[in-house]
Amino acid sequence: xxxxxxxESFMRDYQDMVFTTAFRLVGxxxxxxxxxxxxxxxxxxxxxxxxxxxxxxxWLKTVARNMSxxxxxxxxxxxxxxxxxxxxEHEQRDFAAEMPAPDTHQEALxxxxxxxxxxxxxxxxxxxxxxxxxxYHFQDLSYEQIAANLRISIGKVKTDIHRARETLRRKLAPxxxxxxx
Amino acid sequence: MEQMKSKDENARWxxxxxxxxxxLPDRPAPASLMPRVLAVLEKRARMPWYRRPWWSWPIAAxxxxxxxxxxxxxxxxxxxxxxxxxxxxxxxxTLVGDCVGIAQQIWVLIGLLVDALALVLRQAGGGLLFGGxxxxxxxxxxxxxxxxxxxxxxxxxxx
Numbered sequence: 001x002x003x004x005x006x007x008e009s010f011m012r013d014y015q016d017m018v019f020t021t022a023f024r025l026v027g028x029x030x031x032x033x034x035x036x037x038x039x040x041x042x043x044x045x046x047x048x049x050x051x052x053x054x055x056x057x058x059w060l061k062t063v064a065r066n067m068s069x070x071x072x073x074x075x076x077x078x079x080x081x082x083x084x085x086x087x088x089e090h091e092q093r094d095f096a097a098e099m100p101a102p103d104t105h106q107e108a109l110x111x112x113x114x115x116x117x118x119x120x121x122x123x124x125x126x127x128x129x130x131x132x133x134x135x136y137h138f139q140d141l142s143y144e145q146i147a148a149n150l151r152i153s154i155g156k157v158k159t160d161i162h163r164a165r166e167t168l169r170r171k172l173a174p175x176x177x178x179x180x181x
Numbered sequence: 182m183e184q185m186k187s188k189d190e191n192a193r194w195x196x197x198x199x200x201x202x203x204x205l206p207d208r209p210a211p212a213s214l215m216p217r218v219l220a221v222l223e224k225r226a227r228m229p230w231y232r233r234p235w236w237s238w239p240i241a242a243x244x245x246x247x248x249x250x251x252x253x254x255x256x257x258x259x260x261x262x263x264x265x266x267x268x269x270x271x272x273x274x275t276l277v278g279d280c281v282g283i284a285q286q287i288w289v290l291i292g293l294l295v296d297a298l299a300l301v302l303r304q305a306g307g308g309l310l311f312g313g314x315x316x317x318x319x320x321x322x323x324x325x326x327x328x329x330x331x332x333x334x335x336x337x338x339x340x
Contacts, residue, residue, distance in 0.1 A: 004219070011215055019210035033211050040218045045234075118201050119208075137202045169194050172201075 007047060011040055017057065018064045024134045025068035027123060035071060039064045065139055069149055072131065114175070121171045129164035132157050 018039050023032035042063055043050055050056045122130060135141045135149065143161075147154045230238050238246070302310055 004222075007222075008215065008219070011218065015210040015214055016207035019214065020207040023208055029211065033214055033217070036210060036214055037218050037221065040214075041221055044218075044222055114201075115205050119205055122202070137199055165191075165195060165198060168198060172198075173194070 006051065007044060010043075010047070010051060014057065014060050015040070018060050021061050021064040021138075022068045024122070024138060025065065025131055026071055027127060027130060031071060032068075035064060035067045038067055061139070065135075069131075072127075073151070117175060118168075118172060121168055124171075125164050125167060129160045129167070132160040133164040136161055 015036065019032055019036045022035035022039070023029060026032055026035065039060060043060060050059060053059065122133075125133065131150065132146055135146045136143075141149065143154050143157050146157045150157070225233065230242060235243065235246070
């Protein structure tokens with residue numbers, strides 16, 4: 001029998017990580033919250049084995065990732081059909097123009113601002129590119145593993161990641177350079 | 182030369198980006214997440230045992246269910262062997278006979294409905310059939326069209 005207070009403290013320790021993993025993949029707070037909820041319910045069923053395990057963080061991350069990818073593949077066809085025009089708008093959005101102009105009195109962005117800018121730029125990427133980039137950089141998956149997970153070719157994975165990096169370079173490089181990077 | 186320079190630049194940007202992305206802190210989970218999870222777990226705990234996943238059933242219930250399914254499997258196997266060795270035994274013949282009787286009645290009913298429909302179409306001519314198909318197509322298209330518009334409006338509002 002699981003002690004509820006122990007599970008609450010376990011959740012407090014890992015909820016941000018699980019929610020962030022899901023959010024960066026699905027790009028929606030509401031969906032990420034649903035996925036985080038399912039992940040913790042699954043964790044509750046295995047809590048007796050998990051609480052003593054040193055790899056519990058990795059287990060939660062993998063479950064959240066797989067659930068996010070399942071969610072994306074389930075809704076991909078529907079999403080593509082219904083949000084065609086929205087994607088076009090999304091791709092055309094000039095993120096740099098939406099950000100406030102650099103302050104001449106404060107040339108370098110402080111770390112907090114910089115992170116906010118990077119996180120926001122990441123969320124403006126088209127979903128295909130964002131997912132491939134997140135799996136590569138945050139989840140440390142290889143091109144082959146990403147291709148297998150997303151059921152697409154390695155060529156497409158490489159193209160998506162390359163395009164995502166180029167988009168982020170256009171949007172972020174001047175700001176990071178101003179901050180001394 | 183240009184190509185090498187561009188390759189170096191790409192590798193440098195990849196390293197910078199990787200460092201930047203990995204240094205991003207986790208986003209705080211919504212305050213509603215924990216109460217939601219705890220509510221689901223509480224609701225699940227209040228469920229009667231037979232509506233919970235099988236592995237969380239009481240041991241006695243798990244043992245009885247296993248015994249029941251083992252007996253069922255044994256029964257099916259025995260019936261299979263019986264049919265293979267001696268032809269269809271009495272019980273099976275009766276059961277199959279009943280099923281065939283019901284299926285025959287359903288088949289006759291379907292035949293009657295199809296005949297009636299064909300008669301109506303012959304009387305009304307091809308125009309009615311064409312009109313009906315067009316109406317279905319129109320309804321389908323308007324369903325997809327309205328669905329798309331409502332979905333896009335809803336998504337835009339959410340953002």
